[in-house]
Amino acid sequence: MAIESIELKIKGMHCSACVGTIERALNKVDGVESAVVNLTLEKAHIEGEVSFDQLIKAVEDTGYEAEQIDKLEIPDEKTPDENLNRAKNHMIFAWVTTAIIMIWMIPKWISGIMWPNDTLYIYGMIILSIVVLAFPGRETLKSAWGSAIHLSPNMDVLIALGSLACLVTGGLKAIGMNIHSFAGIAGMIMAFHLTGRYIETKARGRSSQAIKRLMSLGAKNALILKDGKEIEKSVSSILLGDIMVVKPGEKIPTDGLIVKGESAVDESIATGESLPVHKGEGDRVIGATINIDGSIQVKATKIGKDTFISQMAKLVEEAQTTKIPIQEFADSVTAVFVPIVLVVATVTFLAWKVFPEIMQNGMAMFVNIFPWVNLDASPTTMAIFAAVAVLVIACPCALGLATPTALMVGSGKGAENGILIRNGAA
CATH class of the missing domain: 2.70.150.10 (Calcium-transporting ATPase, cytoplasmic transduction domain A)
Incomplete structure (x- = not known):
């Protein structure tokens, strides 16, 4: 079997941690000389003496989906982008439900207005947040679970842990434990995350329009x-x-x-x-x-992928798939980013749980800067609050998406103006 170039369409990637996981899996397959995964194009380019079945199995074993790309098709620009529409619908669903959560919280915010009892309030928060997590947030939770069981945590793991931790506090409060309930925050975290996912999907679509326009010239x-x-x-x-x-x-x-x-x-x-x-x-x-x-x-x-236009589009894609040095550095950082964040969140939780007085004294110096922090809360409440904060603010997506998106836009604009960039690193 001669060395050949193979392309796969990869589904389910959301961050550079996903890219690193798939690249490592593909490079371990016998016969693979090199494997490069592009997050924005959602494609993998493999060089080697290997079959499609071996490569697809390697990708699926990491929890992602892969399918063979056997030809360059001319896209129909009138066809709506299914990924973008799905991301938009998930975002809208999440925010509509989150708006109800926020309205549900109003009696807690306004003096003199109270729920008849805390049980109704807490169960309302739990149910509404479960709706957000179970429907628009289902893909995020599925991705988090898949990456976790394959010991390759991605960004979705951070969001899932943060959301579920908040939801658990509601359950603990409901059974009578002395802890503040953050159940309503679970839905809000997912809504913000899905907003970011929509913006990310929209940016990917725009950056890949050059190839679509190029192919549609025929x-x-x-x-x-x-x-x-x-x-x-x-x-x-x-x-x-x-x-x-x-x-x-x-x-x-x-x-x-x-x-x-x-x-x-x-x-x-x-x-x-x-x-x-x-x-x-x-x-x-x-x-x-x-x-x-x-x-x-x-x-x-x-005919097909052998035509001049298809070859020109292929050159643009190859340039967009190229990893320039700064992107390789960004990917190496984000590959260990999620595990480090998980460790930091765990240490933060233990510090507040084991040394509550020391942590409260330290936090007291910043109480004017962070007025929403309630230092009178129980150690367990503060530990969960701090750990969740670490999880949900740590997002490596900007670092992982910036370079490939810039490369895609640059090579695409060049193609539109008659300039073909063969190698993005050149």
């Missing part, structure tokens, strides 16, 4: 000459050797050789030449270029 349909009749077919159905009829003003469907007729062809999209180029029998033409004034018949010589 014709969608072609007239194929068969047995003396012209038959309309989609470009994806064209076979090598098919004779295409291209009339004046139409785009040439795919790369080929003129077998009949002559015309002027606008090749500016491919060569940058502003003036039309005369083409006759025996001349080669490029797909997506425009036939200006004559009817020609073209024999298809390249």
Whole structure:
């Protein structure tokens, strides 16, 4: 088996910790020479002598989903982005429920207005937060569980632990334990997290639009000459050797050789030449270029991913997949970031639990800066409060997404202006 380049579509990645986990798993597969995972493109590029089944199994064993990419398809820009719509719906659902949670809290905030009893208030908080976690937050919890059982914690683990810890305080309060309930905060944490997820998904979609626009420059349909009749077919159905009829003003469907007729062809999209180029029998033409004034018949010589436009899009993708030195550094940091945060949160919890007086005395110096901190709360309440704060504010996504997103936008803009960047690290 010869060394070849293989691409996989990866689903379920949210941060650089996910990228590191998948890359390590792929690089351990026998026969893999190198494996690079791109978070913004949600793709893995593998070089080596290995089968798709081995690679897909390696990815799935880490808790993520993978599927084979066997061709470059022309995207339909009118088709709504399912990932973006799903992220938006989850965010809206979470905030609508969170708004109810906040309204539910009002009697606790306004003097003279009280719930008939704390039990109703606490159970209301618990139920509403469970709704947020179980429905829009389900994917986050699933991702957290999958990464945790594979001993490769990602950012979702931090959010899940923070949310569930808050929810548990409500349960402990409900059974009579002397602890403050943060149950309502669980839903709020998830709502903020899903807002960030929506913004992240939207940014990814925008940064990958260049390739979509590039691929959409080609014709969608072609007239194929068969047995003396012209038959309309989609470009994806064209076979090598098919004779295409291209009339004046139409785009040439795919790369080929003129077998009949002559015309002027606008090749500016491919060569940058502003003036039309005369083409006759025996001349080669490029797909997506425009036939200006004559009817020609073209024999298809390249189709699918072998066409000029597809190869150009592939070059842009390869540039976007390249890891530049600063990105490798960012990924190495975020790879250990989540475990470090978990350790810090655990130490914080134990410090407040074991040395409450020392921690309270230290915190007293900052009570004017942090007026929401109640130093009269029980040690357990303060320990949970502090640990959850560490978990939910620690998010490595900005560090992991900034560099690849900038690289995607730069190479995409270059392609739009006729500049192809082959290697982002160059």
